[in-house]
Amino acid sequence: xxxxxxxxxxxxxxxxxxxxxxxxxxxxxxxxxxxxxxxxxxxxxxxxxxxxxxxxxxxxxxxxxxxxxxxxxxxxxxxxxxxxxxxxxxxxxxxxxxxxxxxxxxxxxxxxxxxxxxxxxxxxxxxxxxxxxxxxxxxxxxxxxxxxxxxxxxxxxxxxxxxxxxxxxxxxxxxxxxxxxxxxxxxxxxxxxxxxxxxxxxxxxxxxxxxxxxxxxxxxxxxxxxxxxxxxxxxxxxxxxxxxx
Numbered sequence: 001x002x003x004x005x006x007x008x009x010x011x012x013x014x015x016x017x018x019x020x021x022x023x024x025x026x027x028x029x030x031x032x033x034x035x036x037x038x039x040x041x042x043x044x045x046x047x048x049x050x051x052x053x054x055x056x057x058x059x060x061x062x063x064x065x066x067x068x069x070x071x072x073x074x075x076x077x078x079x080x081x082x083x084x085x086x087x088x089x090x091x092x093x094x095x096x097x098x099x100x101x102x103x104x105x106x107x108x109x110x111x112x113x114x115x116x117x118x119x120x121x122x123x124x125x126x127x128x129x130x131x132x133x134x135x136x137x138x139x140x141x142x143x144x145x146x147x148x149x150x151x152x153x154x155x156x157x158x159x160x161x162x163x164x165x166x167x168x169x170x171x172x173x174x175x176x177x178x179x180x181x182x183x184x185x186x187x188x189x190x191x192x193x194x195x196x197x198x199x200x201x202x203x204x205x206x207x208x209x210x211x212x213x214x215x216x217x218x219x220x221x222x223x224x225x226x227x228x229x230x231x232x233x234x235x236x237x238x239x240x241x242x243x244x245x
Contacts, residue, residue, distance in 0.1 A: 011026070011027040011029070012024065012025070012026050012027075013025040013027075014060060021060045021061075024060065039086075039088075039091075039214075039244055040243065040244055041212065041215050041241050041242065041243055041244060042083060042215060042218055042241075042242055042244060043212070043215035043216060043217075043218040043219030043222065043239055043240070043241050043242075044083075044218060044219060044222040044239060044240065044242070045219070045222040045223045045225070045226040045232075045237055045238075045239055046237070046238050046239055046240045047232070047236060047237065048236055048237065048238055051236035055232060055236065058231070059230060059232075062229070062230045062231060066229070071105060072105070072229055074101070075098070075101045075102060075105060075225070075229065076229070078094060078097055078098045078101055079098065079221075079222070079225065081094055082094040082095065082098060082218060082221070083218070088213070088214040089182055089185070089186055090186050091214040091217065091218060092178065092179055092182040092183075092213065092214055092217050093179070093182045093183040093185070093186035093187055094183075095179045095182075095214075095217035095218065095220065095221050096176065096179035096180050096182070096183040097183060097187070098221040098225065099149065099153075099176065099179065099221060099224075102149075102152075102221070102224055102225060102228050102229075103148075103149045105228060105229075106149075106228055108148045108149050110149055110176070123138050123139065147172075147173060149172075149176075150171075150172035150173055150176070151172070152224045152227070152228070153172035153175050153176065153220060153224070154172045155224075155227070155234040156219075156220045156221075156223040156224050156227075156234070157170070157172065157175070157220065158234070159223050159234050159235075159237045159238050159239065160216075160219050160220065160223065160238065160239045169204045169205070169206075170201060170204060170205055174201045175217070175220060177197075177198065177201065178198055178201055178202065178213070178217075179217060181198050212241065215241055219239035219240075219241070220239075222239065223237050223238075223239055
């Protein structure tokens with residue numbers, strides 16, 4: 001229901017024996033009057049066929065636990081916005097918003113805030129013109145950037161990239177840089193000063209992913225979320241691009 005791009009109702013029947021889930025049956029009920037996202041495609045996590053039978057019981061327990069965890073519910077609300085949003089720029093922006101939320105949930109702080117970027121620009125441009133005291137104050141305000149979350153992005157990219165003969169040329173830190181640039185523009189009203197660096201990164205993507213950048217970002221955060229929130233191993237995950245209509 002989360003990845004459809006339209007509100008759905010559903011019924012679920014869970015069969016248990018001694019607390020273990022033996023089967024699940026879903027009945028999805030489409031709402032003909034619901035708003036449907038106009039995007040032609042989306043990208044989301046997908047369980048590999050040979051892993052479905054083994055994770056059903058654990059997955060159900062995870063779902064039950066989520067509804068008792070407000071932090072996890074908040075993260076899932078970001079996913080709902082991501083897959084319901086109208087514009088591609090907003091989808092890429094929400095991808096970074098989700099990265100920040102998932103990193104925070106794991107105790108990893110992505111030090112990529114707009115304030116930090118502005119302070120770094122000031123430091124680079126004015127360091128030779130500032131007195132030592134002013135330069136020292138700016139240095140104290142700068143937050144160290146971390147690459148701890150890059151490991152998750154890299155594993156998601158590996159899960160998505162099934163063609164080993166054509167590996168991704170994009171690095172995890174570059175994925176964050178693209179998403180952050182769009183986040184800063186969409187959410188903070190900041191216009192791109194120089195798009196050349198971001199364009200150069202995007203142009204190194206394989207043509208299908210270059211053309212489907214919002215779909216790729218959706219798939220990346222979807223796979224990462226499936227690992228962090230539901231505890232599904234990256235080896236069991238891949239991603240699919242699905243036509244919405």
